[in-house]
Amino acid sequence: MIDLSPFLARVSDDPLTLAFEEEKKVMPSLARMRPQMPQWEGGTFAEFAPEAFMARPESPLALYVHVPYCHHHCTFCPFYINQTKKDWSQAYARLLLKEIADTAHVLRDVIHKREVNVVYFGGGTPSDLEKDDLAAVIRSLRETFRFAADAEVTVEGRTTGFTPEKGQAWAAAGANRFSLGVQSANTRLRKKLGRLSSREQVGETLNGLCDSGATVVIDLLYGLPGQDVPLLLDDIRYLSEETPVHGLDLYELRRFPDSPLDKAINRGKMPPIPELADKARMFGAAYQRLADYGFEHFSPKHWRRDGKERSLYNRLARAQTDMIPFGSAGGGRLGAIGLGMARDIKTYTEMVEQGEKPLSRIAISPLAAEEGGFSYVLDESLEILRLPSLREWPASHQEAGEKLLAQWHEAGLILPQDDECGASLTCAGHFWSGRMKKLLLDLVAIPTAA
Ligand code: SF4
CATH class of the missing domain: 3.20.20.70 (Aldolase class I)
Structure with missing residues (x-):
């Protein structure tokens, strides 16, 4: 059973200003829980x-x-x-x-x-x-x-x-x-x-x-x-x-x-x-x-x-689409391969003049990782101003998610859940959407027995 207390919003008549504390301490961020990505060994x-x-x-x-x-x-x-x-x-x-x-x-x-x-x-x-x-x-x-x-x-x-x-x-x-x-x-x-x-x-x-x-x-x-x-x-x-x-x-x-x-x-x-x-x-x-x-x-x-x-x-x-980068200090990706361009203009210039793609960082990105899967769904859903429907959540966290979303509805952050489309955000929900996203990612990162 997941303890939902760190994830709950305050219920008030002014969710826009009061839903969360400014310095609210939450679970460790997903980024810190991700394993280190292996060094790139895939060639030039x-x-x-x-x-x-x-x-x-x-x-x-x-x-x-x-x-x-x-x-x-x-x-x-x-x-x-x-x-x-x-x-x-x-x-x-x-x-x-x-x-x-x-x-x-x-x-x-x-x-x-x-x-x-x-x-x-x-x-x-x-x-x-x-x-x-x-x-x-x-x-x-x-x-x-x-x-x-x-x-x-x-x-x-x-x-x-x-x-x-x-x-x-x-x-x-x-x-x-x-x-x-x-x-x-x-x-x-x-x-x-x-x-x-x-x-x-x-x-x-x-x-x-x-x-x-x-x-x-x-x-x-x-x-x-x-x-x-x-x-x-x-x-x-x-x-x-x-x-x-x-x-x-x-x-x-x-x-x-x-x-x-x-x-x-x-x-x-x-x-x-x-x-x-x-x-x-x-x-x-x-x-x-x-x-x-x-x-x-x-x-x-x-x-x-x-x-x-x-x-x-x-x-x-x-949506983490394929993006070919050009120019110093840009970035992109091809599938799961993240591409970072040389930030220093002198290095960039020398590499271009030598005919090399001026990359300073190549890494496998977490696109295909399990937690990245929900992160991706969440981003796609937020992009159309919603939270994902419960059936798009990891099965292991749907029960906790249902309770949390009901509480966020009570707190004035989202409209009622729709089984197909998820939940639309209110004006207050839009203001707090960054915090809500982080809380949801932290929630699904909690191990369960399921
Ligand atoms: S410093 Fe340059 S990049 Fe930054 S806001 Fe000004 S013009 Fe834009």
């Missing part, structure tokens, strides 16, 4: 890639291109690696073109046996690449691989320097979705985050990019220092009323130790991060206001105005 990329590429021929295929350069370091960001400098764009695009050609040569016997469904240019700041440089890379991928007719091709970026001319050129080359990290449309808050452009410039950029015909989506953050519910709702009002963006992603700010933001808060140069209850109120208010503006909540962090926005990359990435 050229040796294993063609067979691995064909291991799941019917499943979707993604290409991920990383651009680890930024104009400067935004205060909140843990992903900054290299600063842009003179002629970096042309030099980096040249390396990407060579890496694409060399990868295609390795895969030459199988490359056209699968369709590419998704391409994602992430970073860093891909939109800082020069117009013709990124256009050449997009064209090269389209000419090298076989693309599905409805393939989603996204370029990530930020509003500063993402000109309408770049949008037009990249759309003409084959990009059809632009994802911009706006974070906040409040000029004062943006400056504190290290964002250079004003609210009006953000609006101009978004309107200009929408004219390219591509889908335009933005990221917003909640839980920023000095942010409150009225500020966040004013961002949503501005972006909904003054721009035609097709989708909006809402993320909670994470404070990373030793980031510029962390240091500024510690030195008293920025206000503290809002308390968890205040963040919950921001999420709840935004959730309601987006619905009022007609946005559809269609995946955990994503809202859209119409079906033009599919957020296919995020869906496939969560």
Whole structure:
């Protein structure tokens, strides 16, 4: 019999702010309970890639291109690696073109046996690449691989320097979705985050990019220092009323130790991060206001105005789809083989120039492991805003799961279980979904006699 007490939510009339304690101690995380993965002994990329590429021929295929350069370091960001400098764009695009050609040569016997469904240019700041440089890379991928007719091709970026001319050129080359990290449309808050452009410039950029015909989506953050519910709702009002963006992603700010933001808060140069209850109120208010503006909540962090926005990359990435990585510091997988690219730009450059796939880490990932099975089901289900039905749970934990889900329903986190479809999350459930996922994984990791 499993003791469910560490997994229960508090029953109250305000589940959004009170369902769980902020510092609630839970069971050891699943990651710590996983066995160490064995060292890779499967040969070089050229040796294993063609067979691995064909291991799941019917499943979707993604290409991920990383651009680890930024104009400067935004205060909140843990992903900054290299600063842009003179002629970096042309030099980096040249390396990407060579890496694409060399990868295609390795895969030459199988490359056209699968369709590419998704391409994602992430970073860093891909939109800082020069117009013709990124256009050449997009064209090269389209000419090298076989693309599905409805393939989603996204370029990530930020509003500063993402000109309408770049949008037009990249759309003409084959990009059809632009994802911009706006974070906040409040000029004062943006400056504190290290964002250079004003609210009006953000609006101009978004309107200009929408004219390219591509889908335009933005990221917003909640839980920023000095942010409150009225500020966040004013961002949503501005972006909904003054721009035609097709989708909006809402993320909670994470404070990373030793980031510029962390240091500024510690030195008293920025206000503290809002308390968890205040963040919950921001999420709840935004959730309601987006619905009022007609946005559809269609995946955990994503809202859209119409079906033009599919957020296919995020869906496939969560589903552990096959993803061939390109560029320094990127990552991907082929079946159960995880692929990590050289993070150091000098190492990356040398390996590409020598004609090697610039991988720094190859490992068997836990895709096929037993606990990974439920993790996968859980991710797929959360992706459509539900918890999995009990029959998708490990048989050994269904009895405990039934009791826990009944309690979470009583606590206002989920709607009643449906035998076929599982349980939909409430607004509070969406806010707490990360905690709930971790609790469920910890629960099914507990050994039972069954
Ligand atoms: S938020 Fe984007 S642009 Fe800013 S440092 Fe991070 S990766 Fe670079």
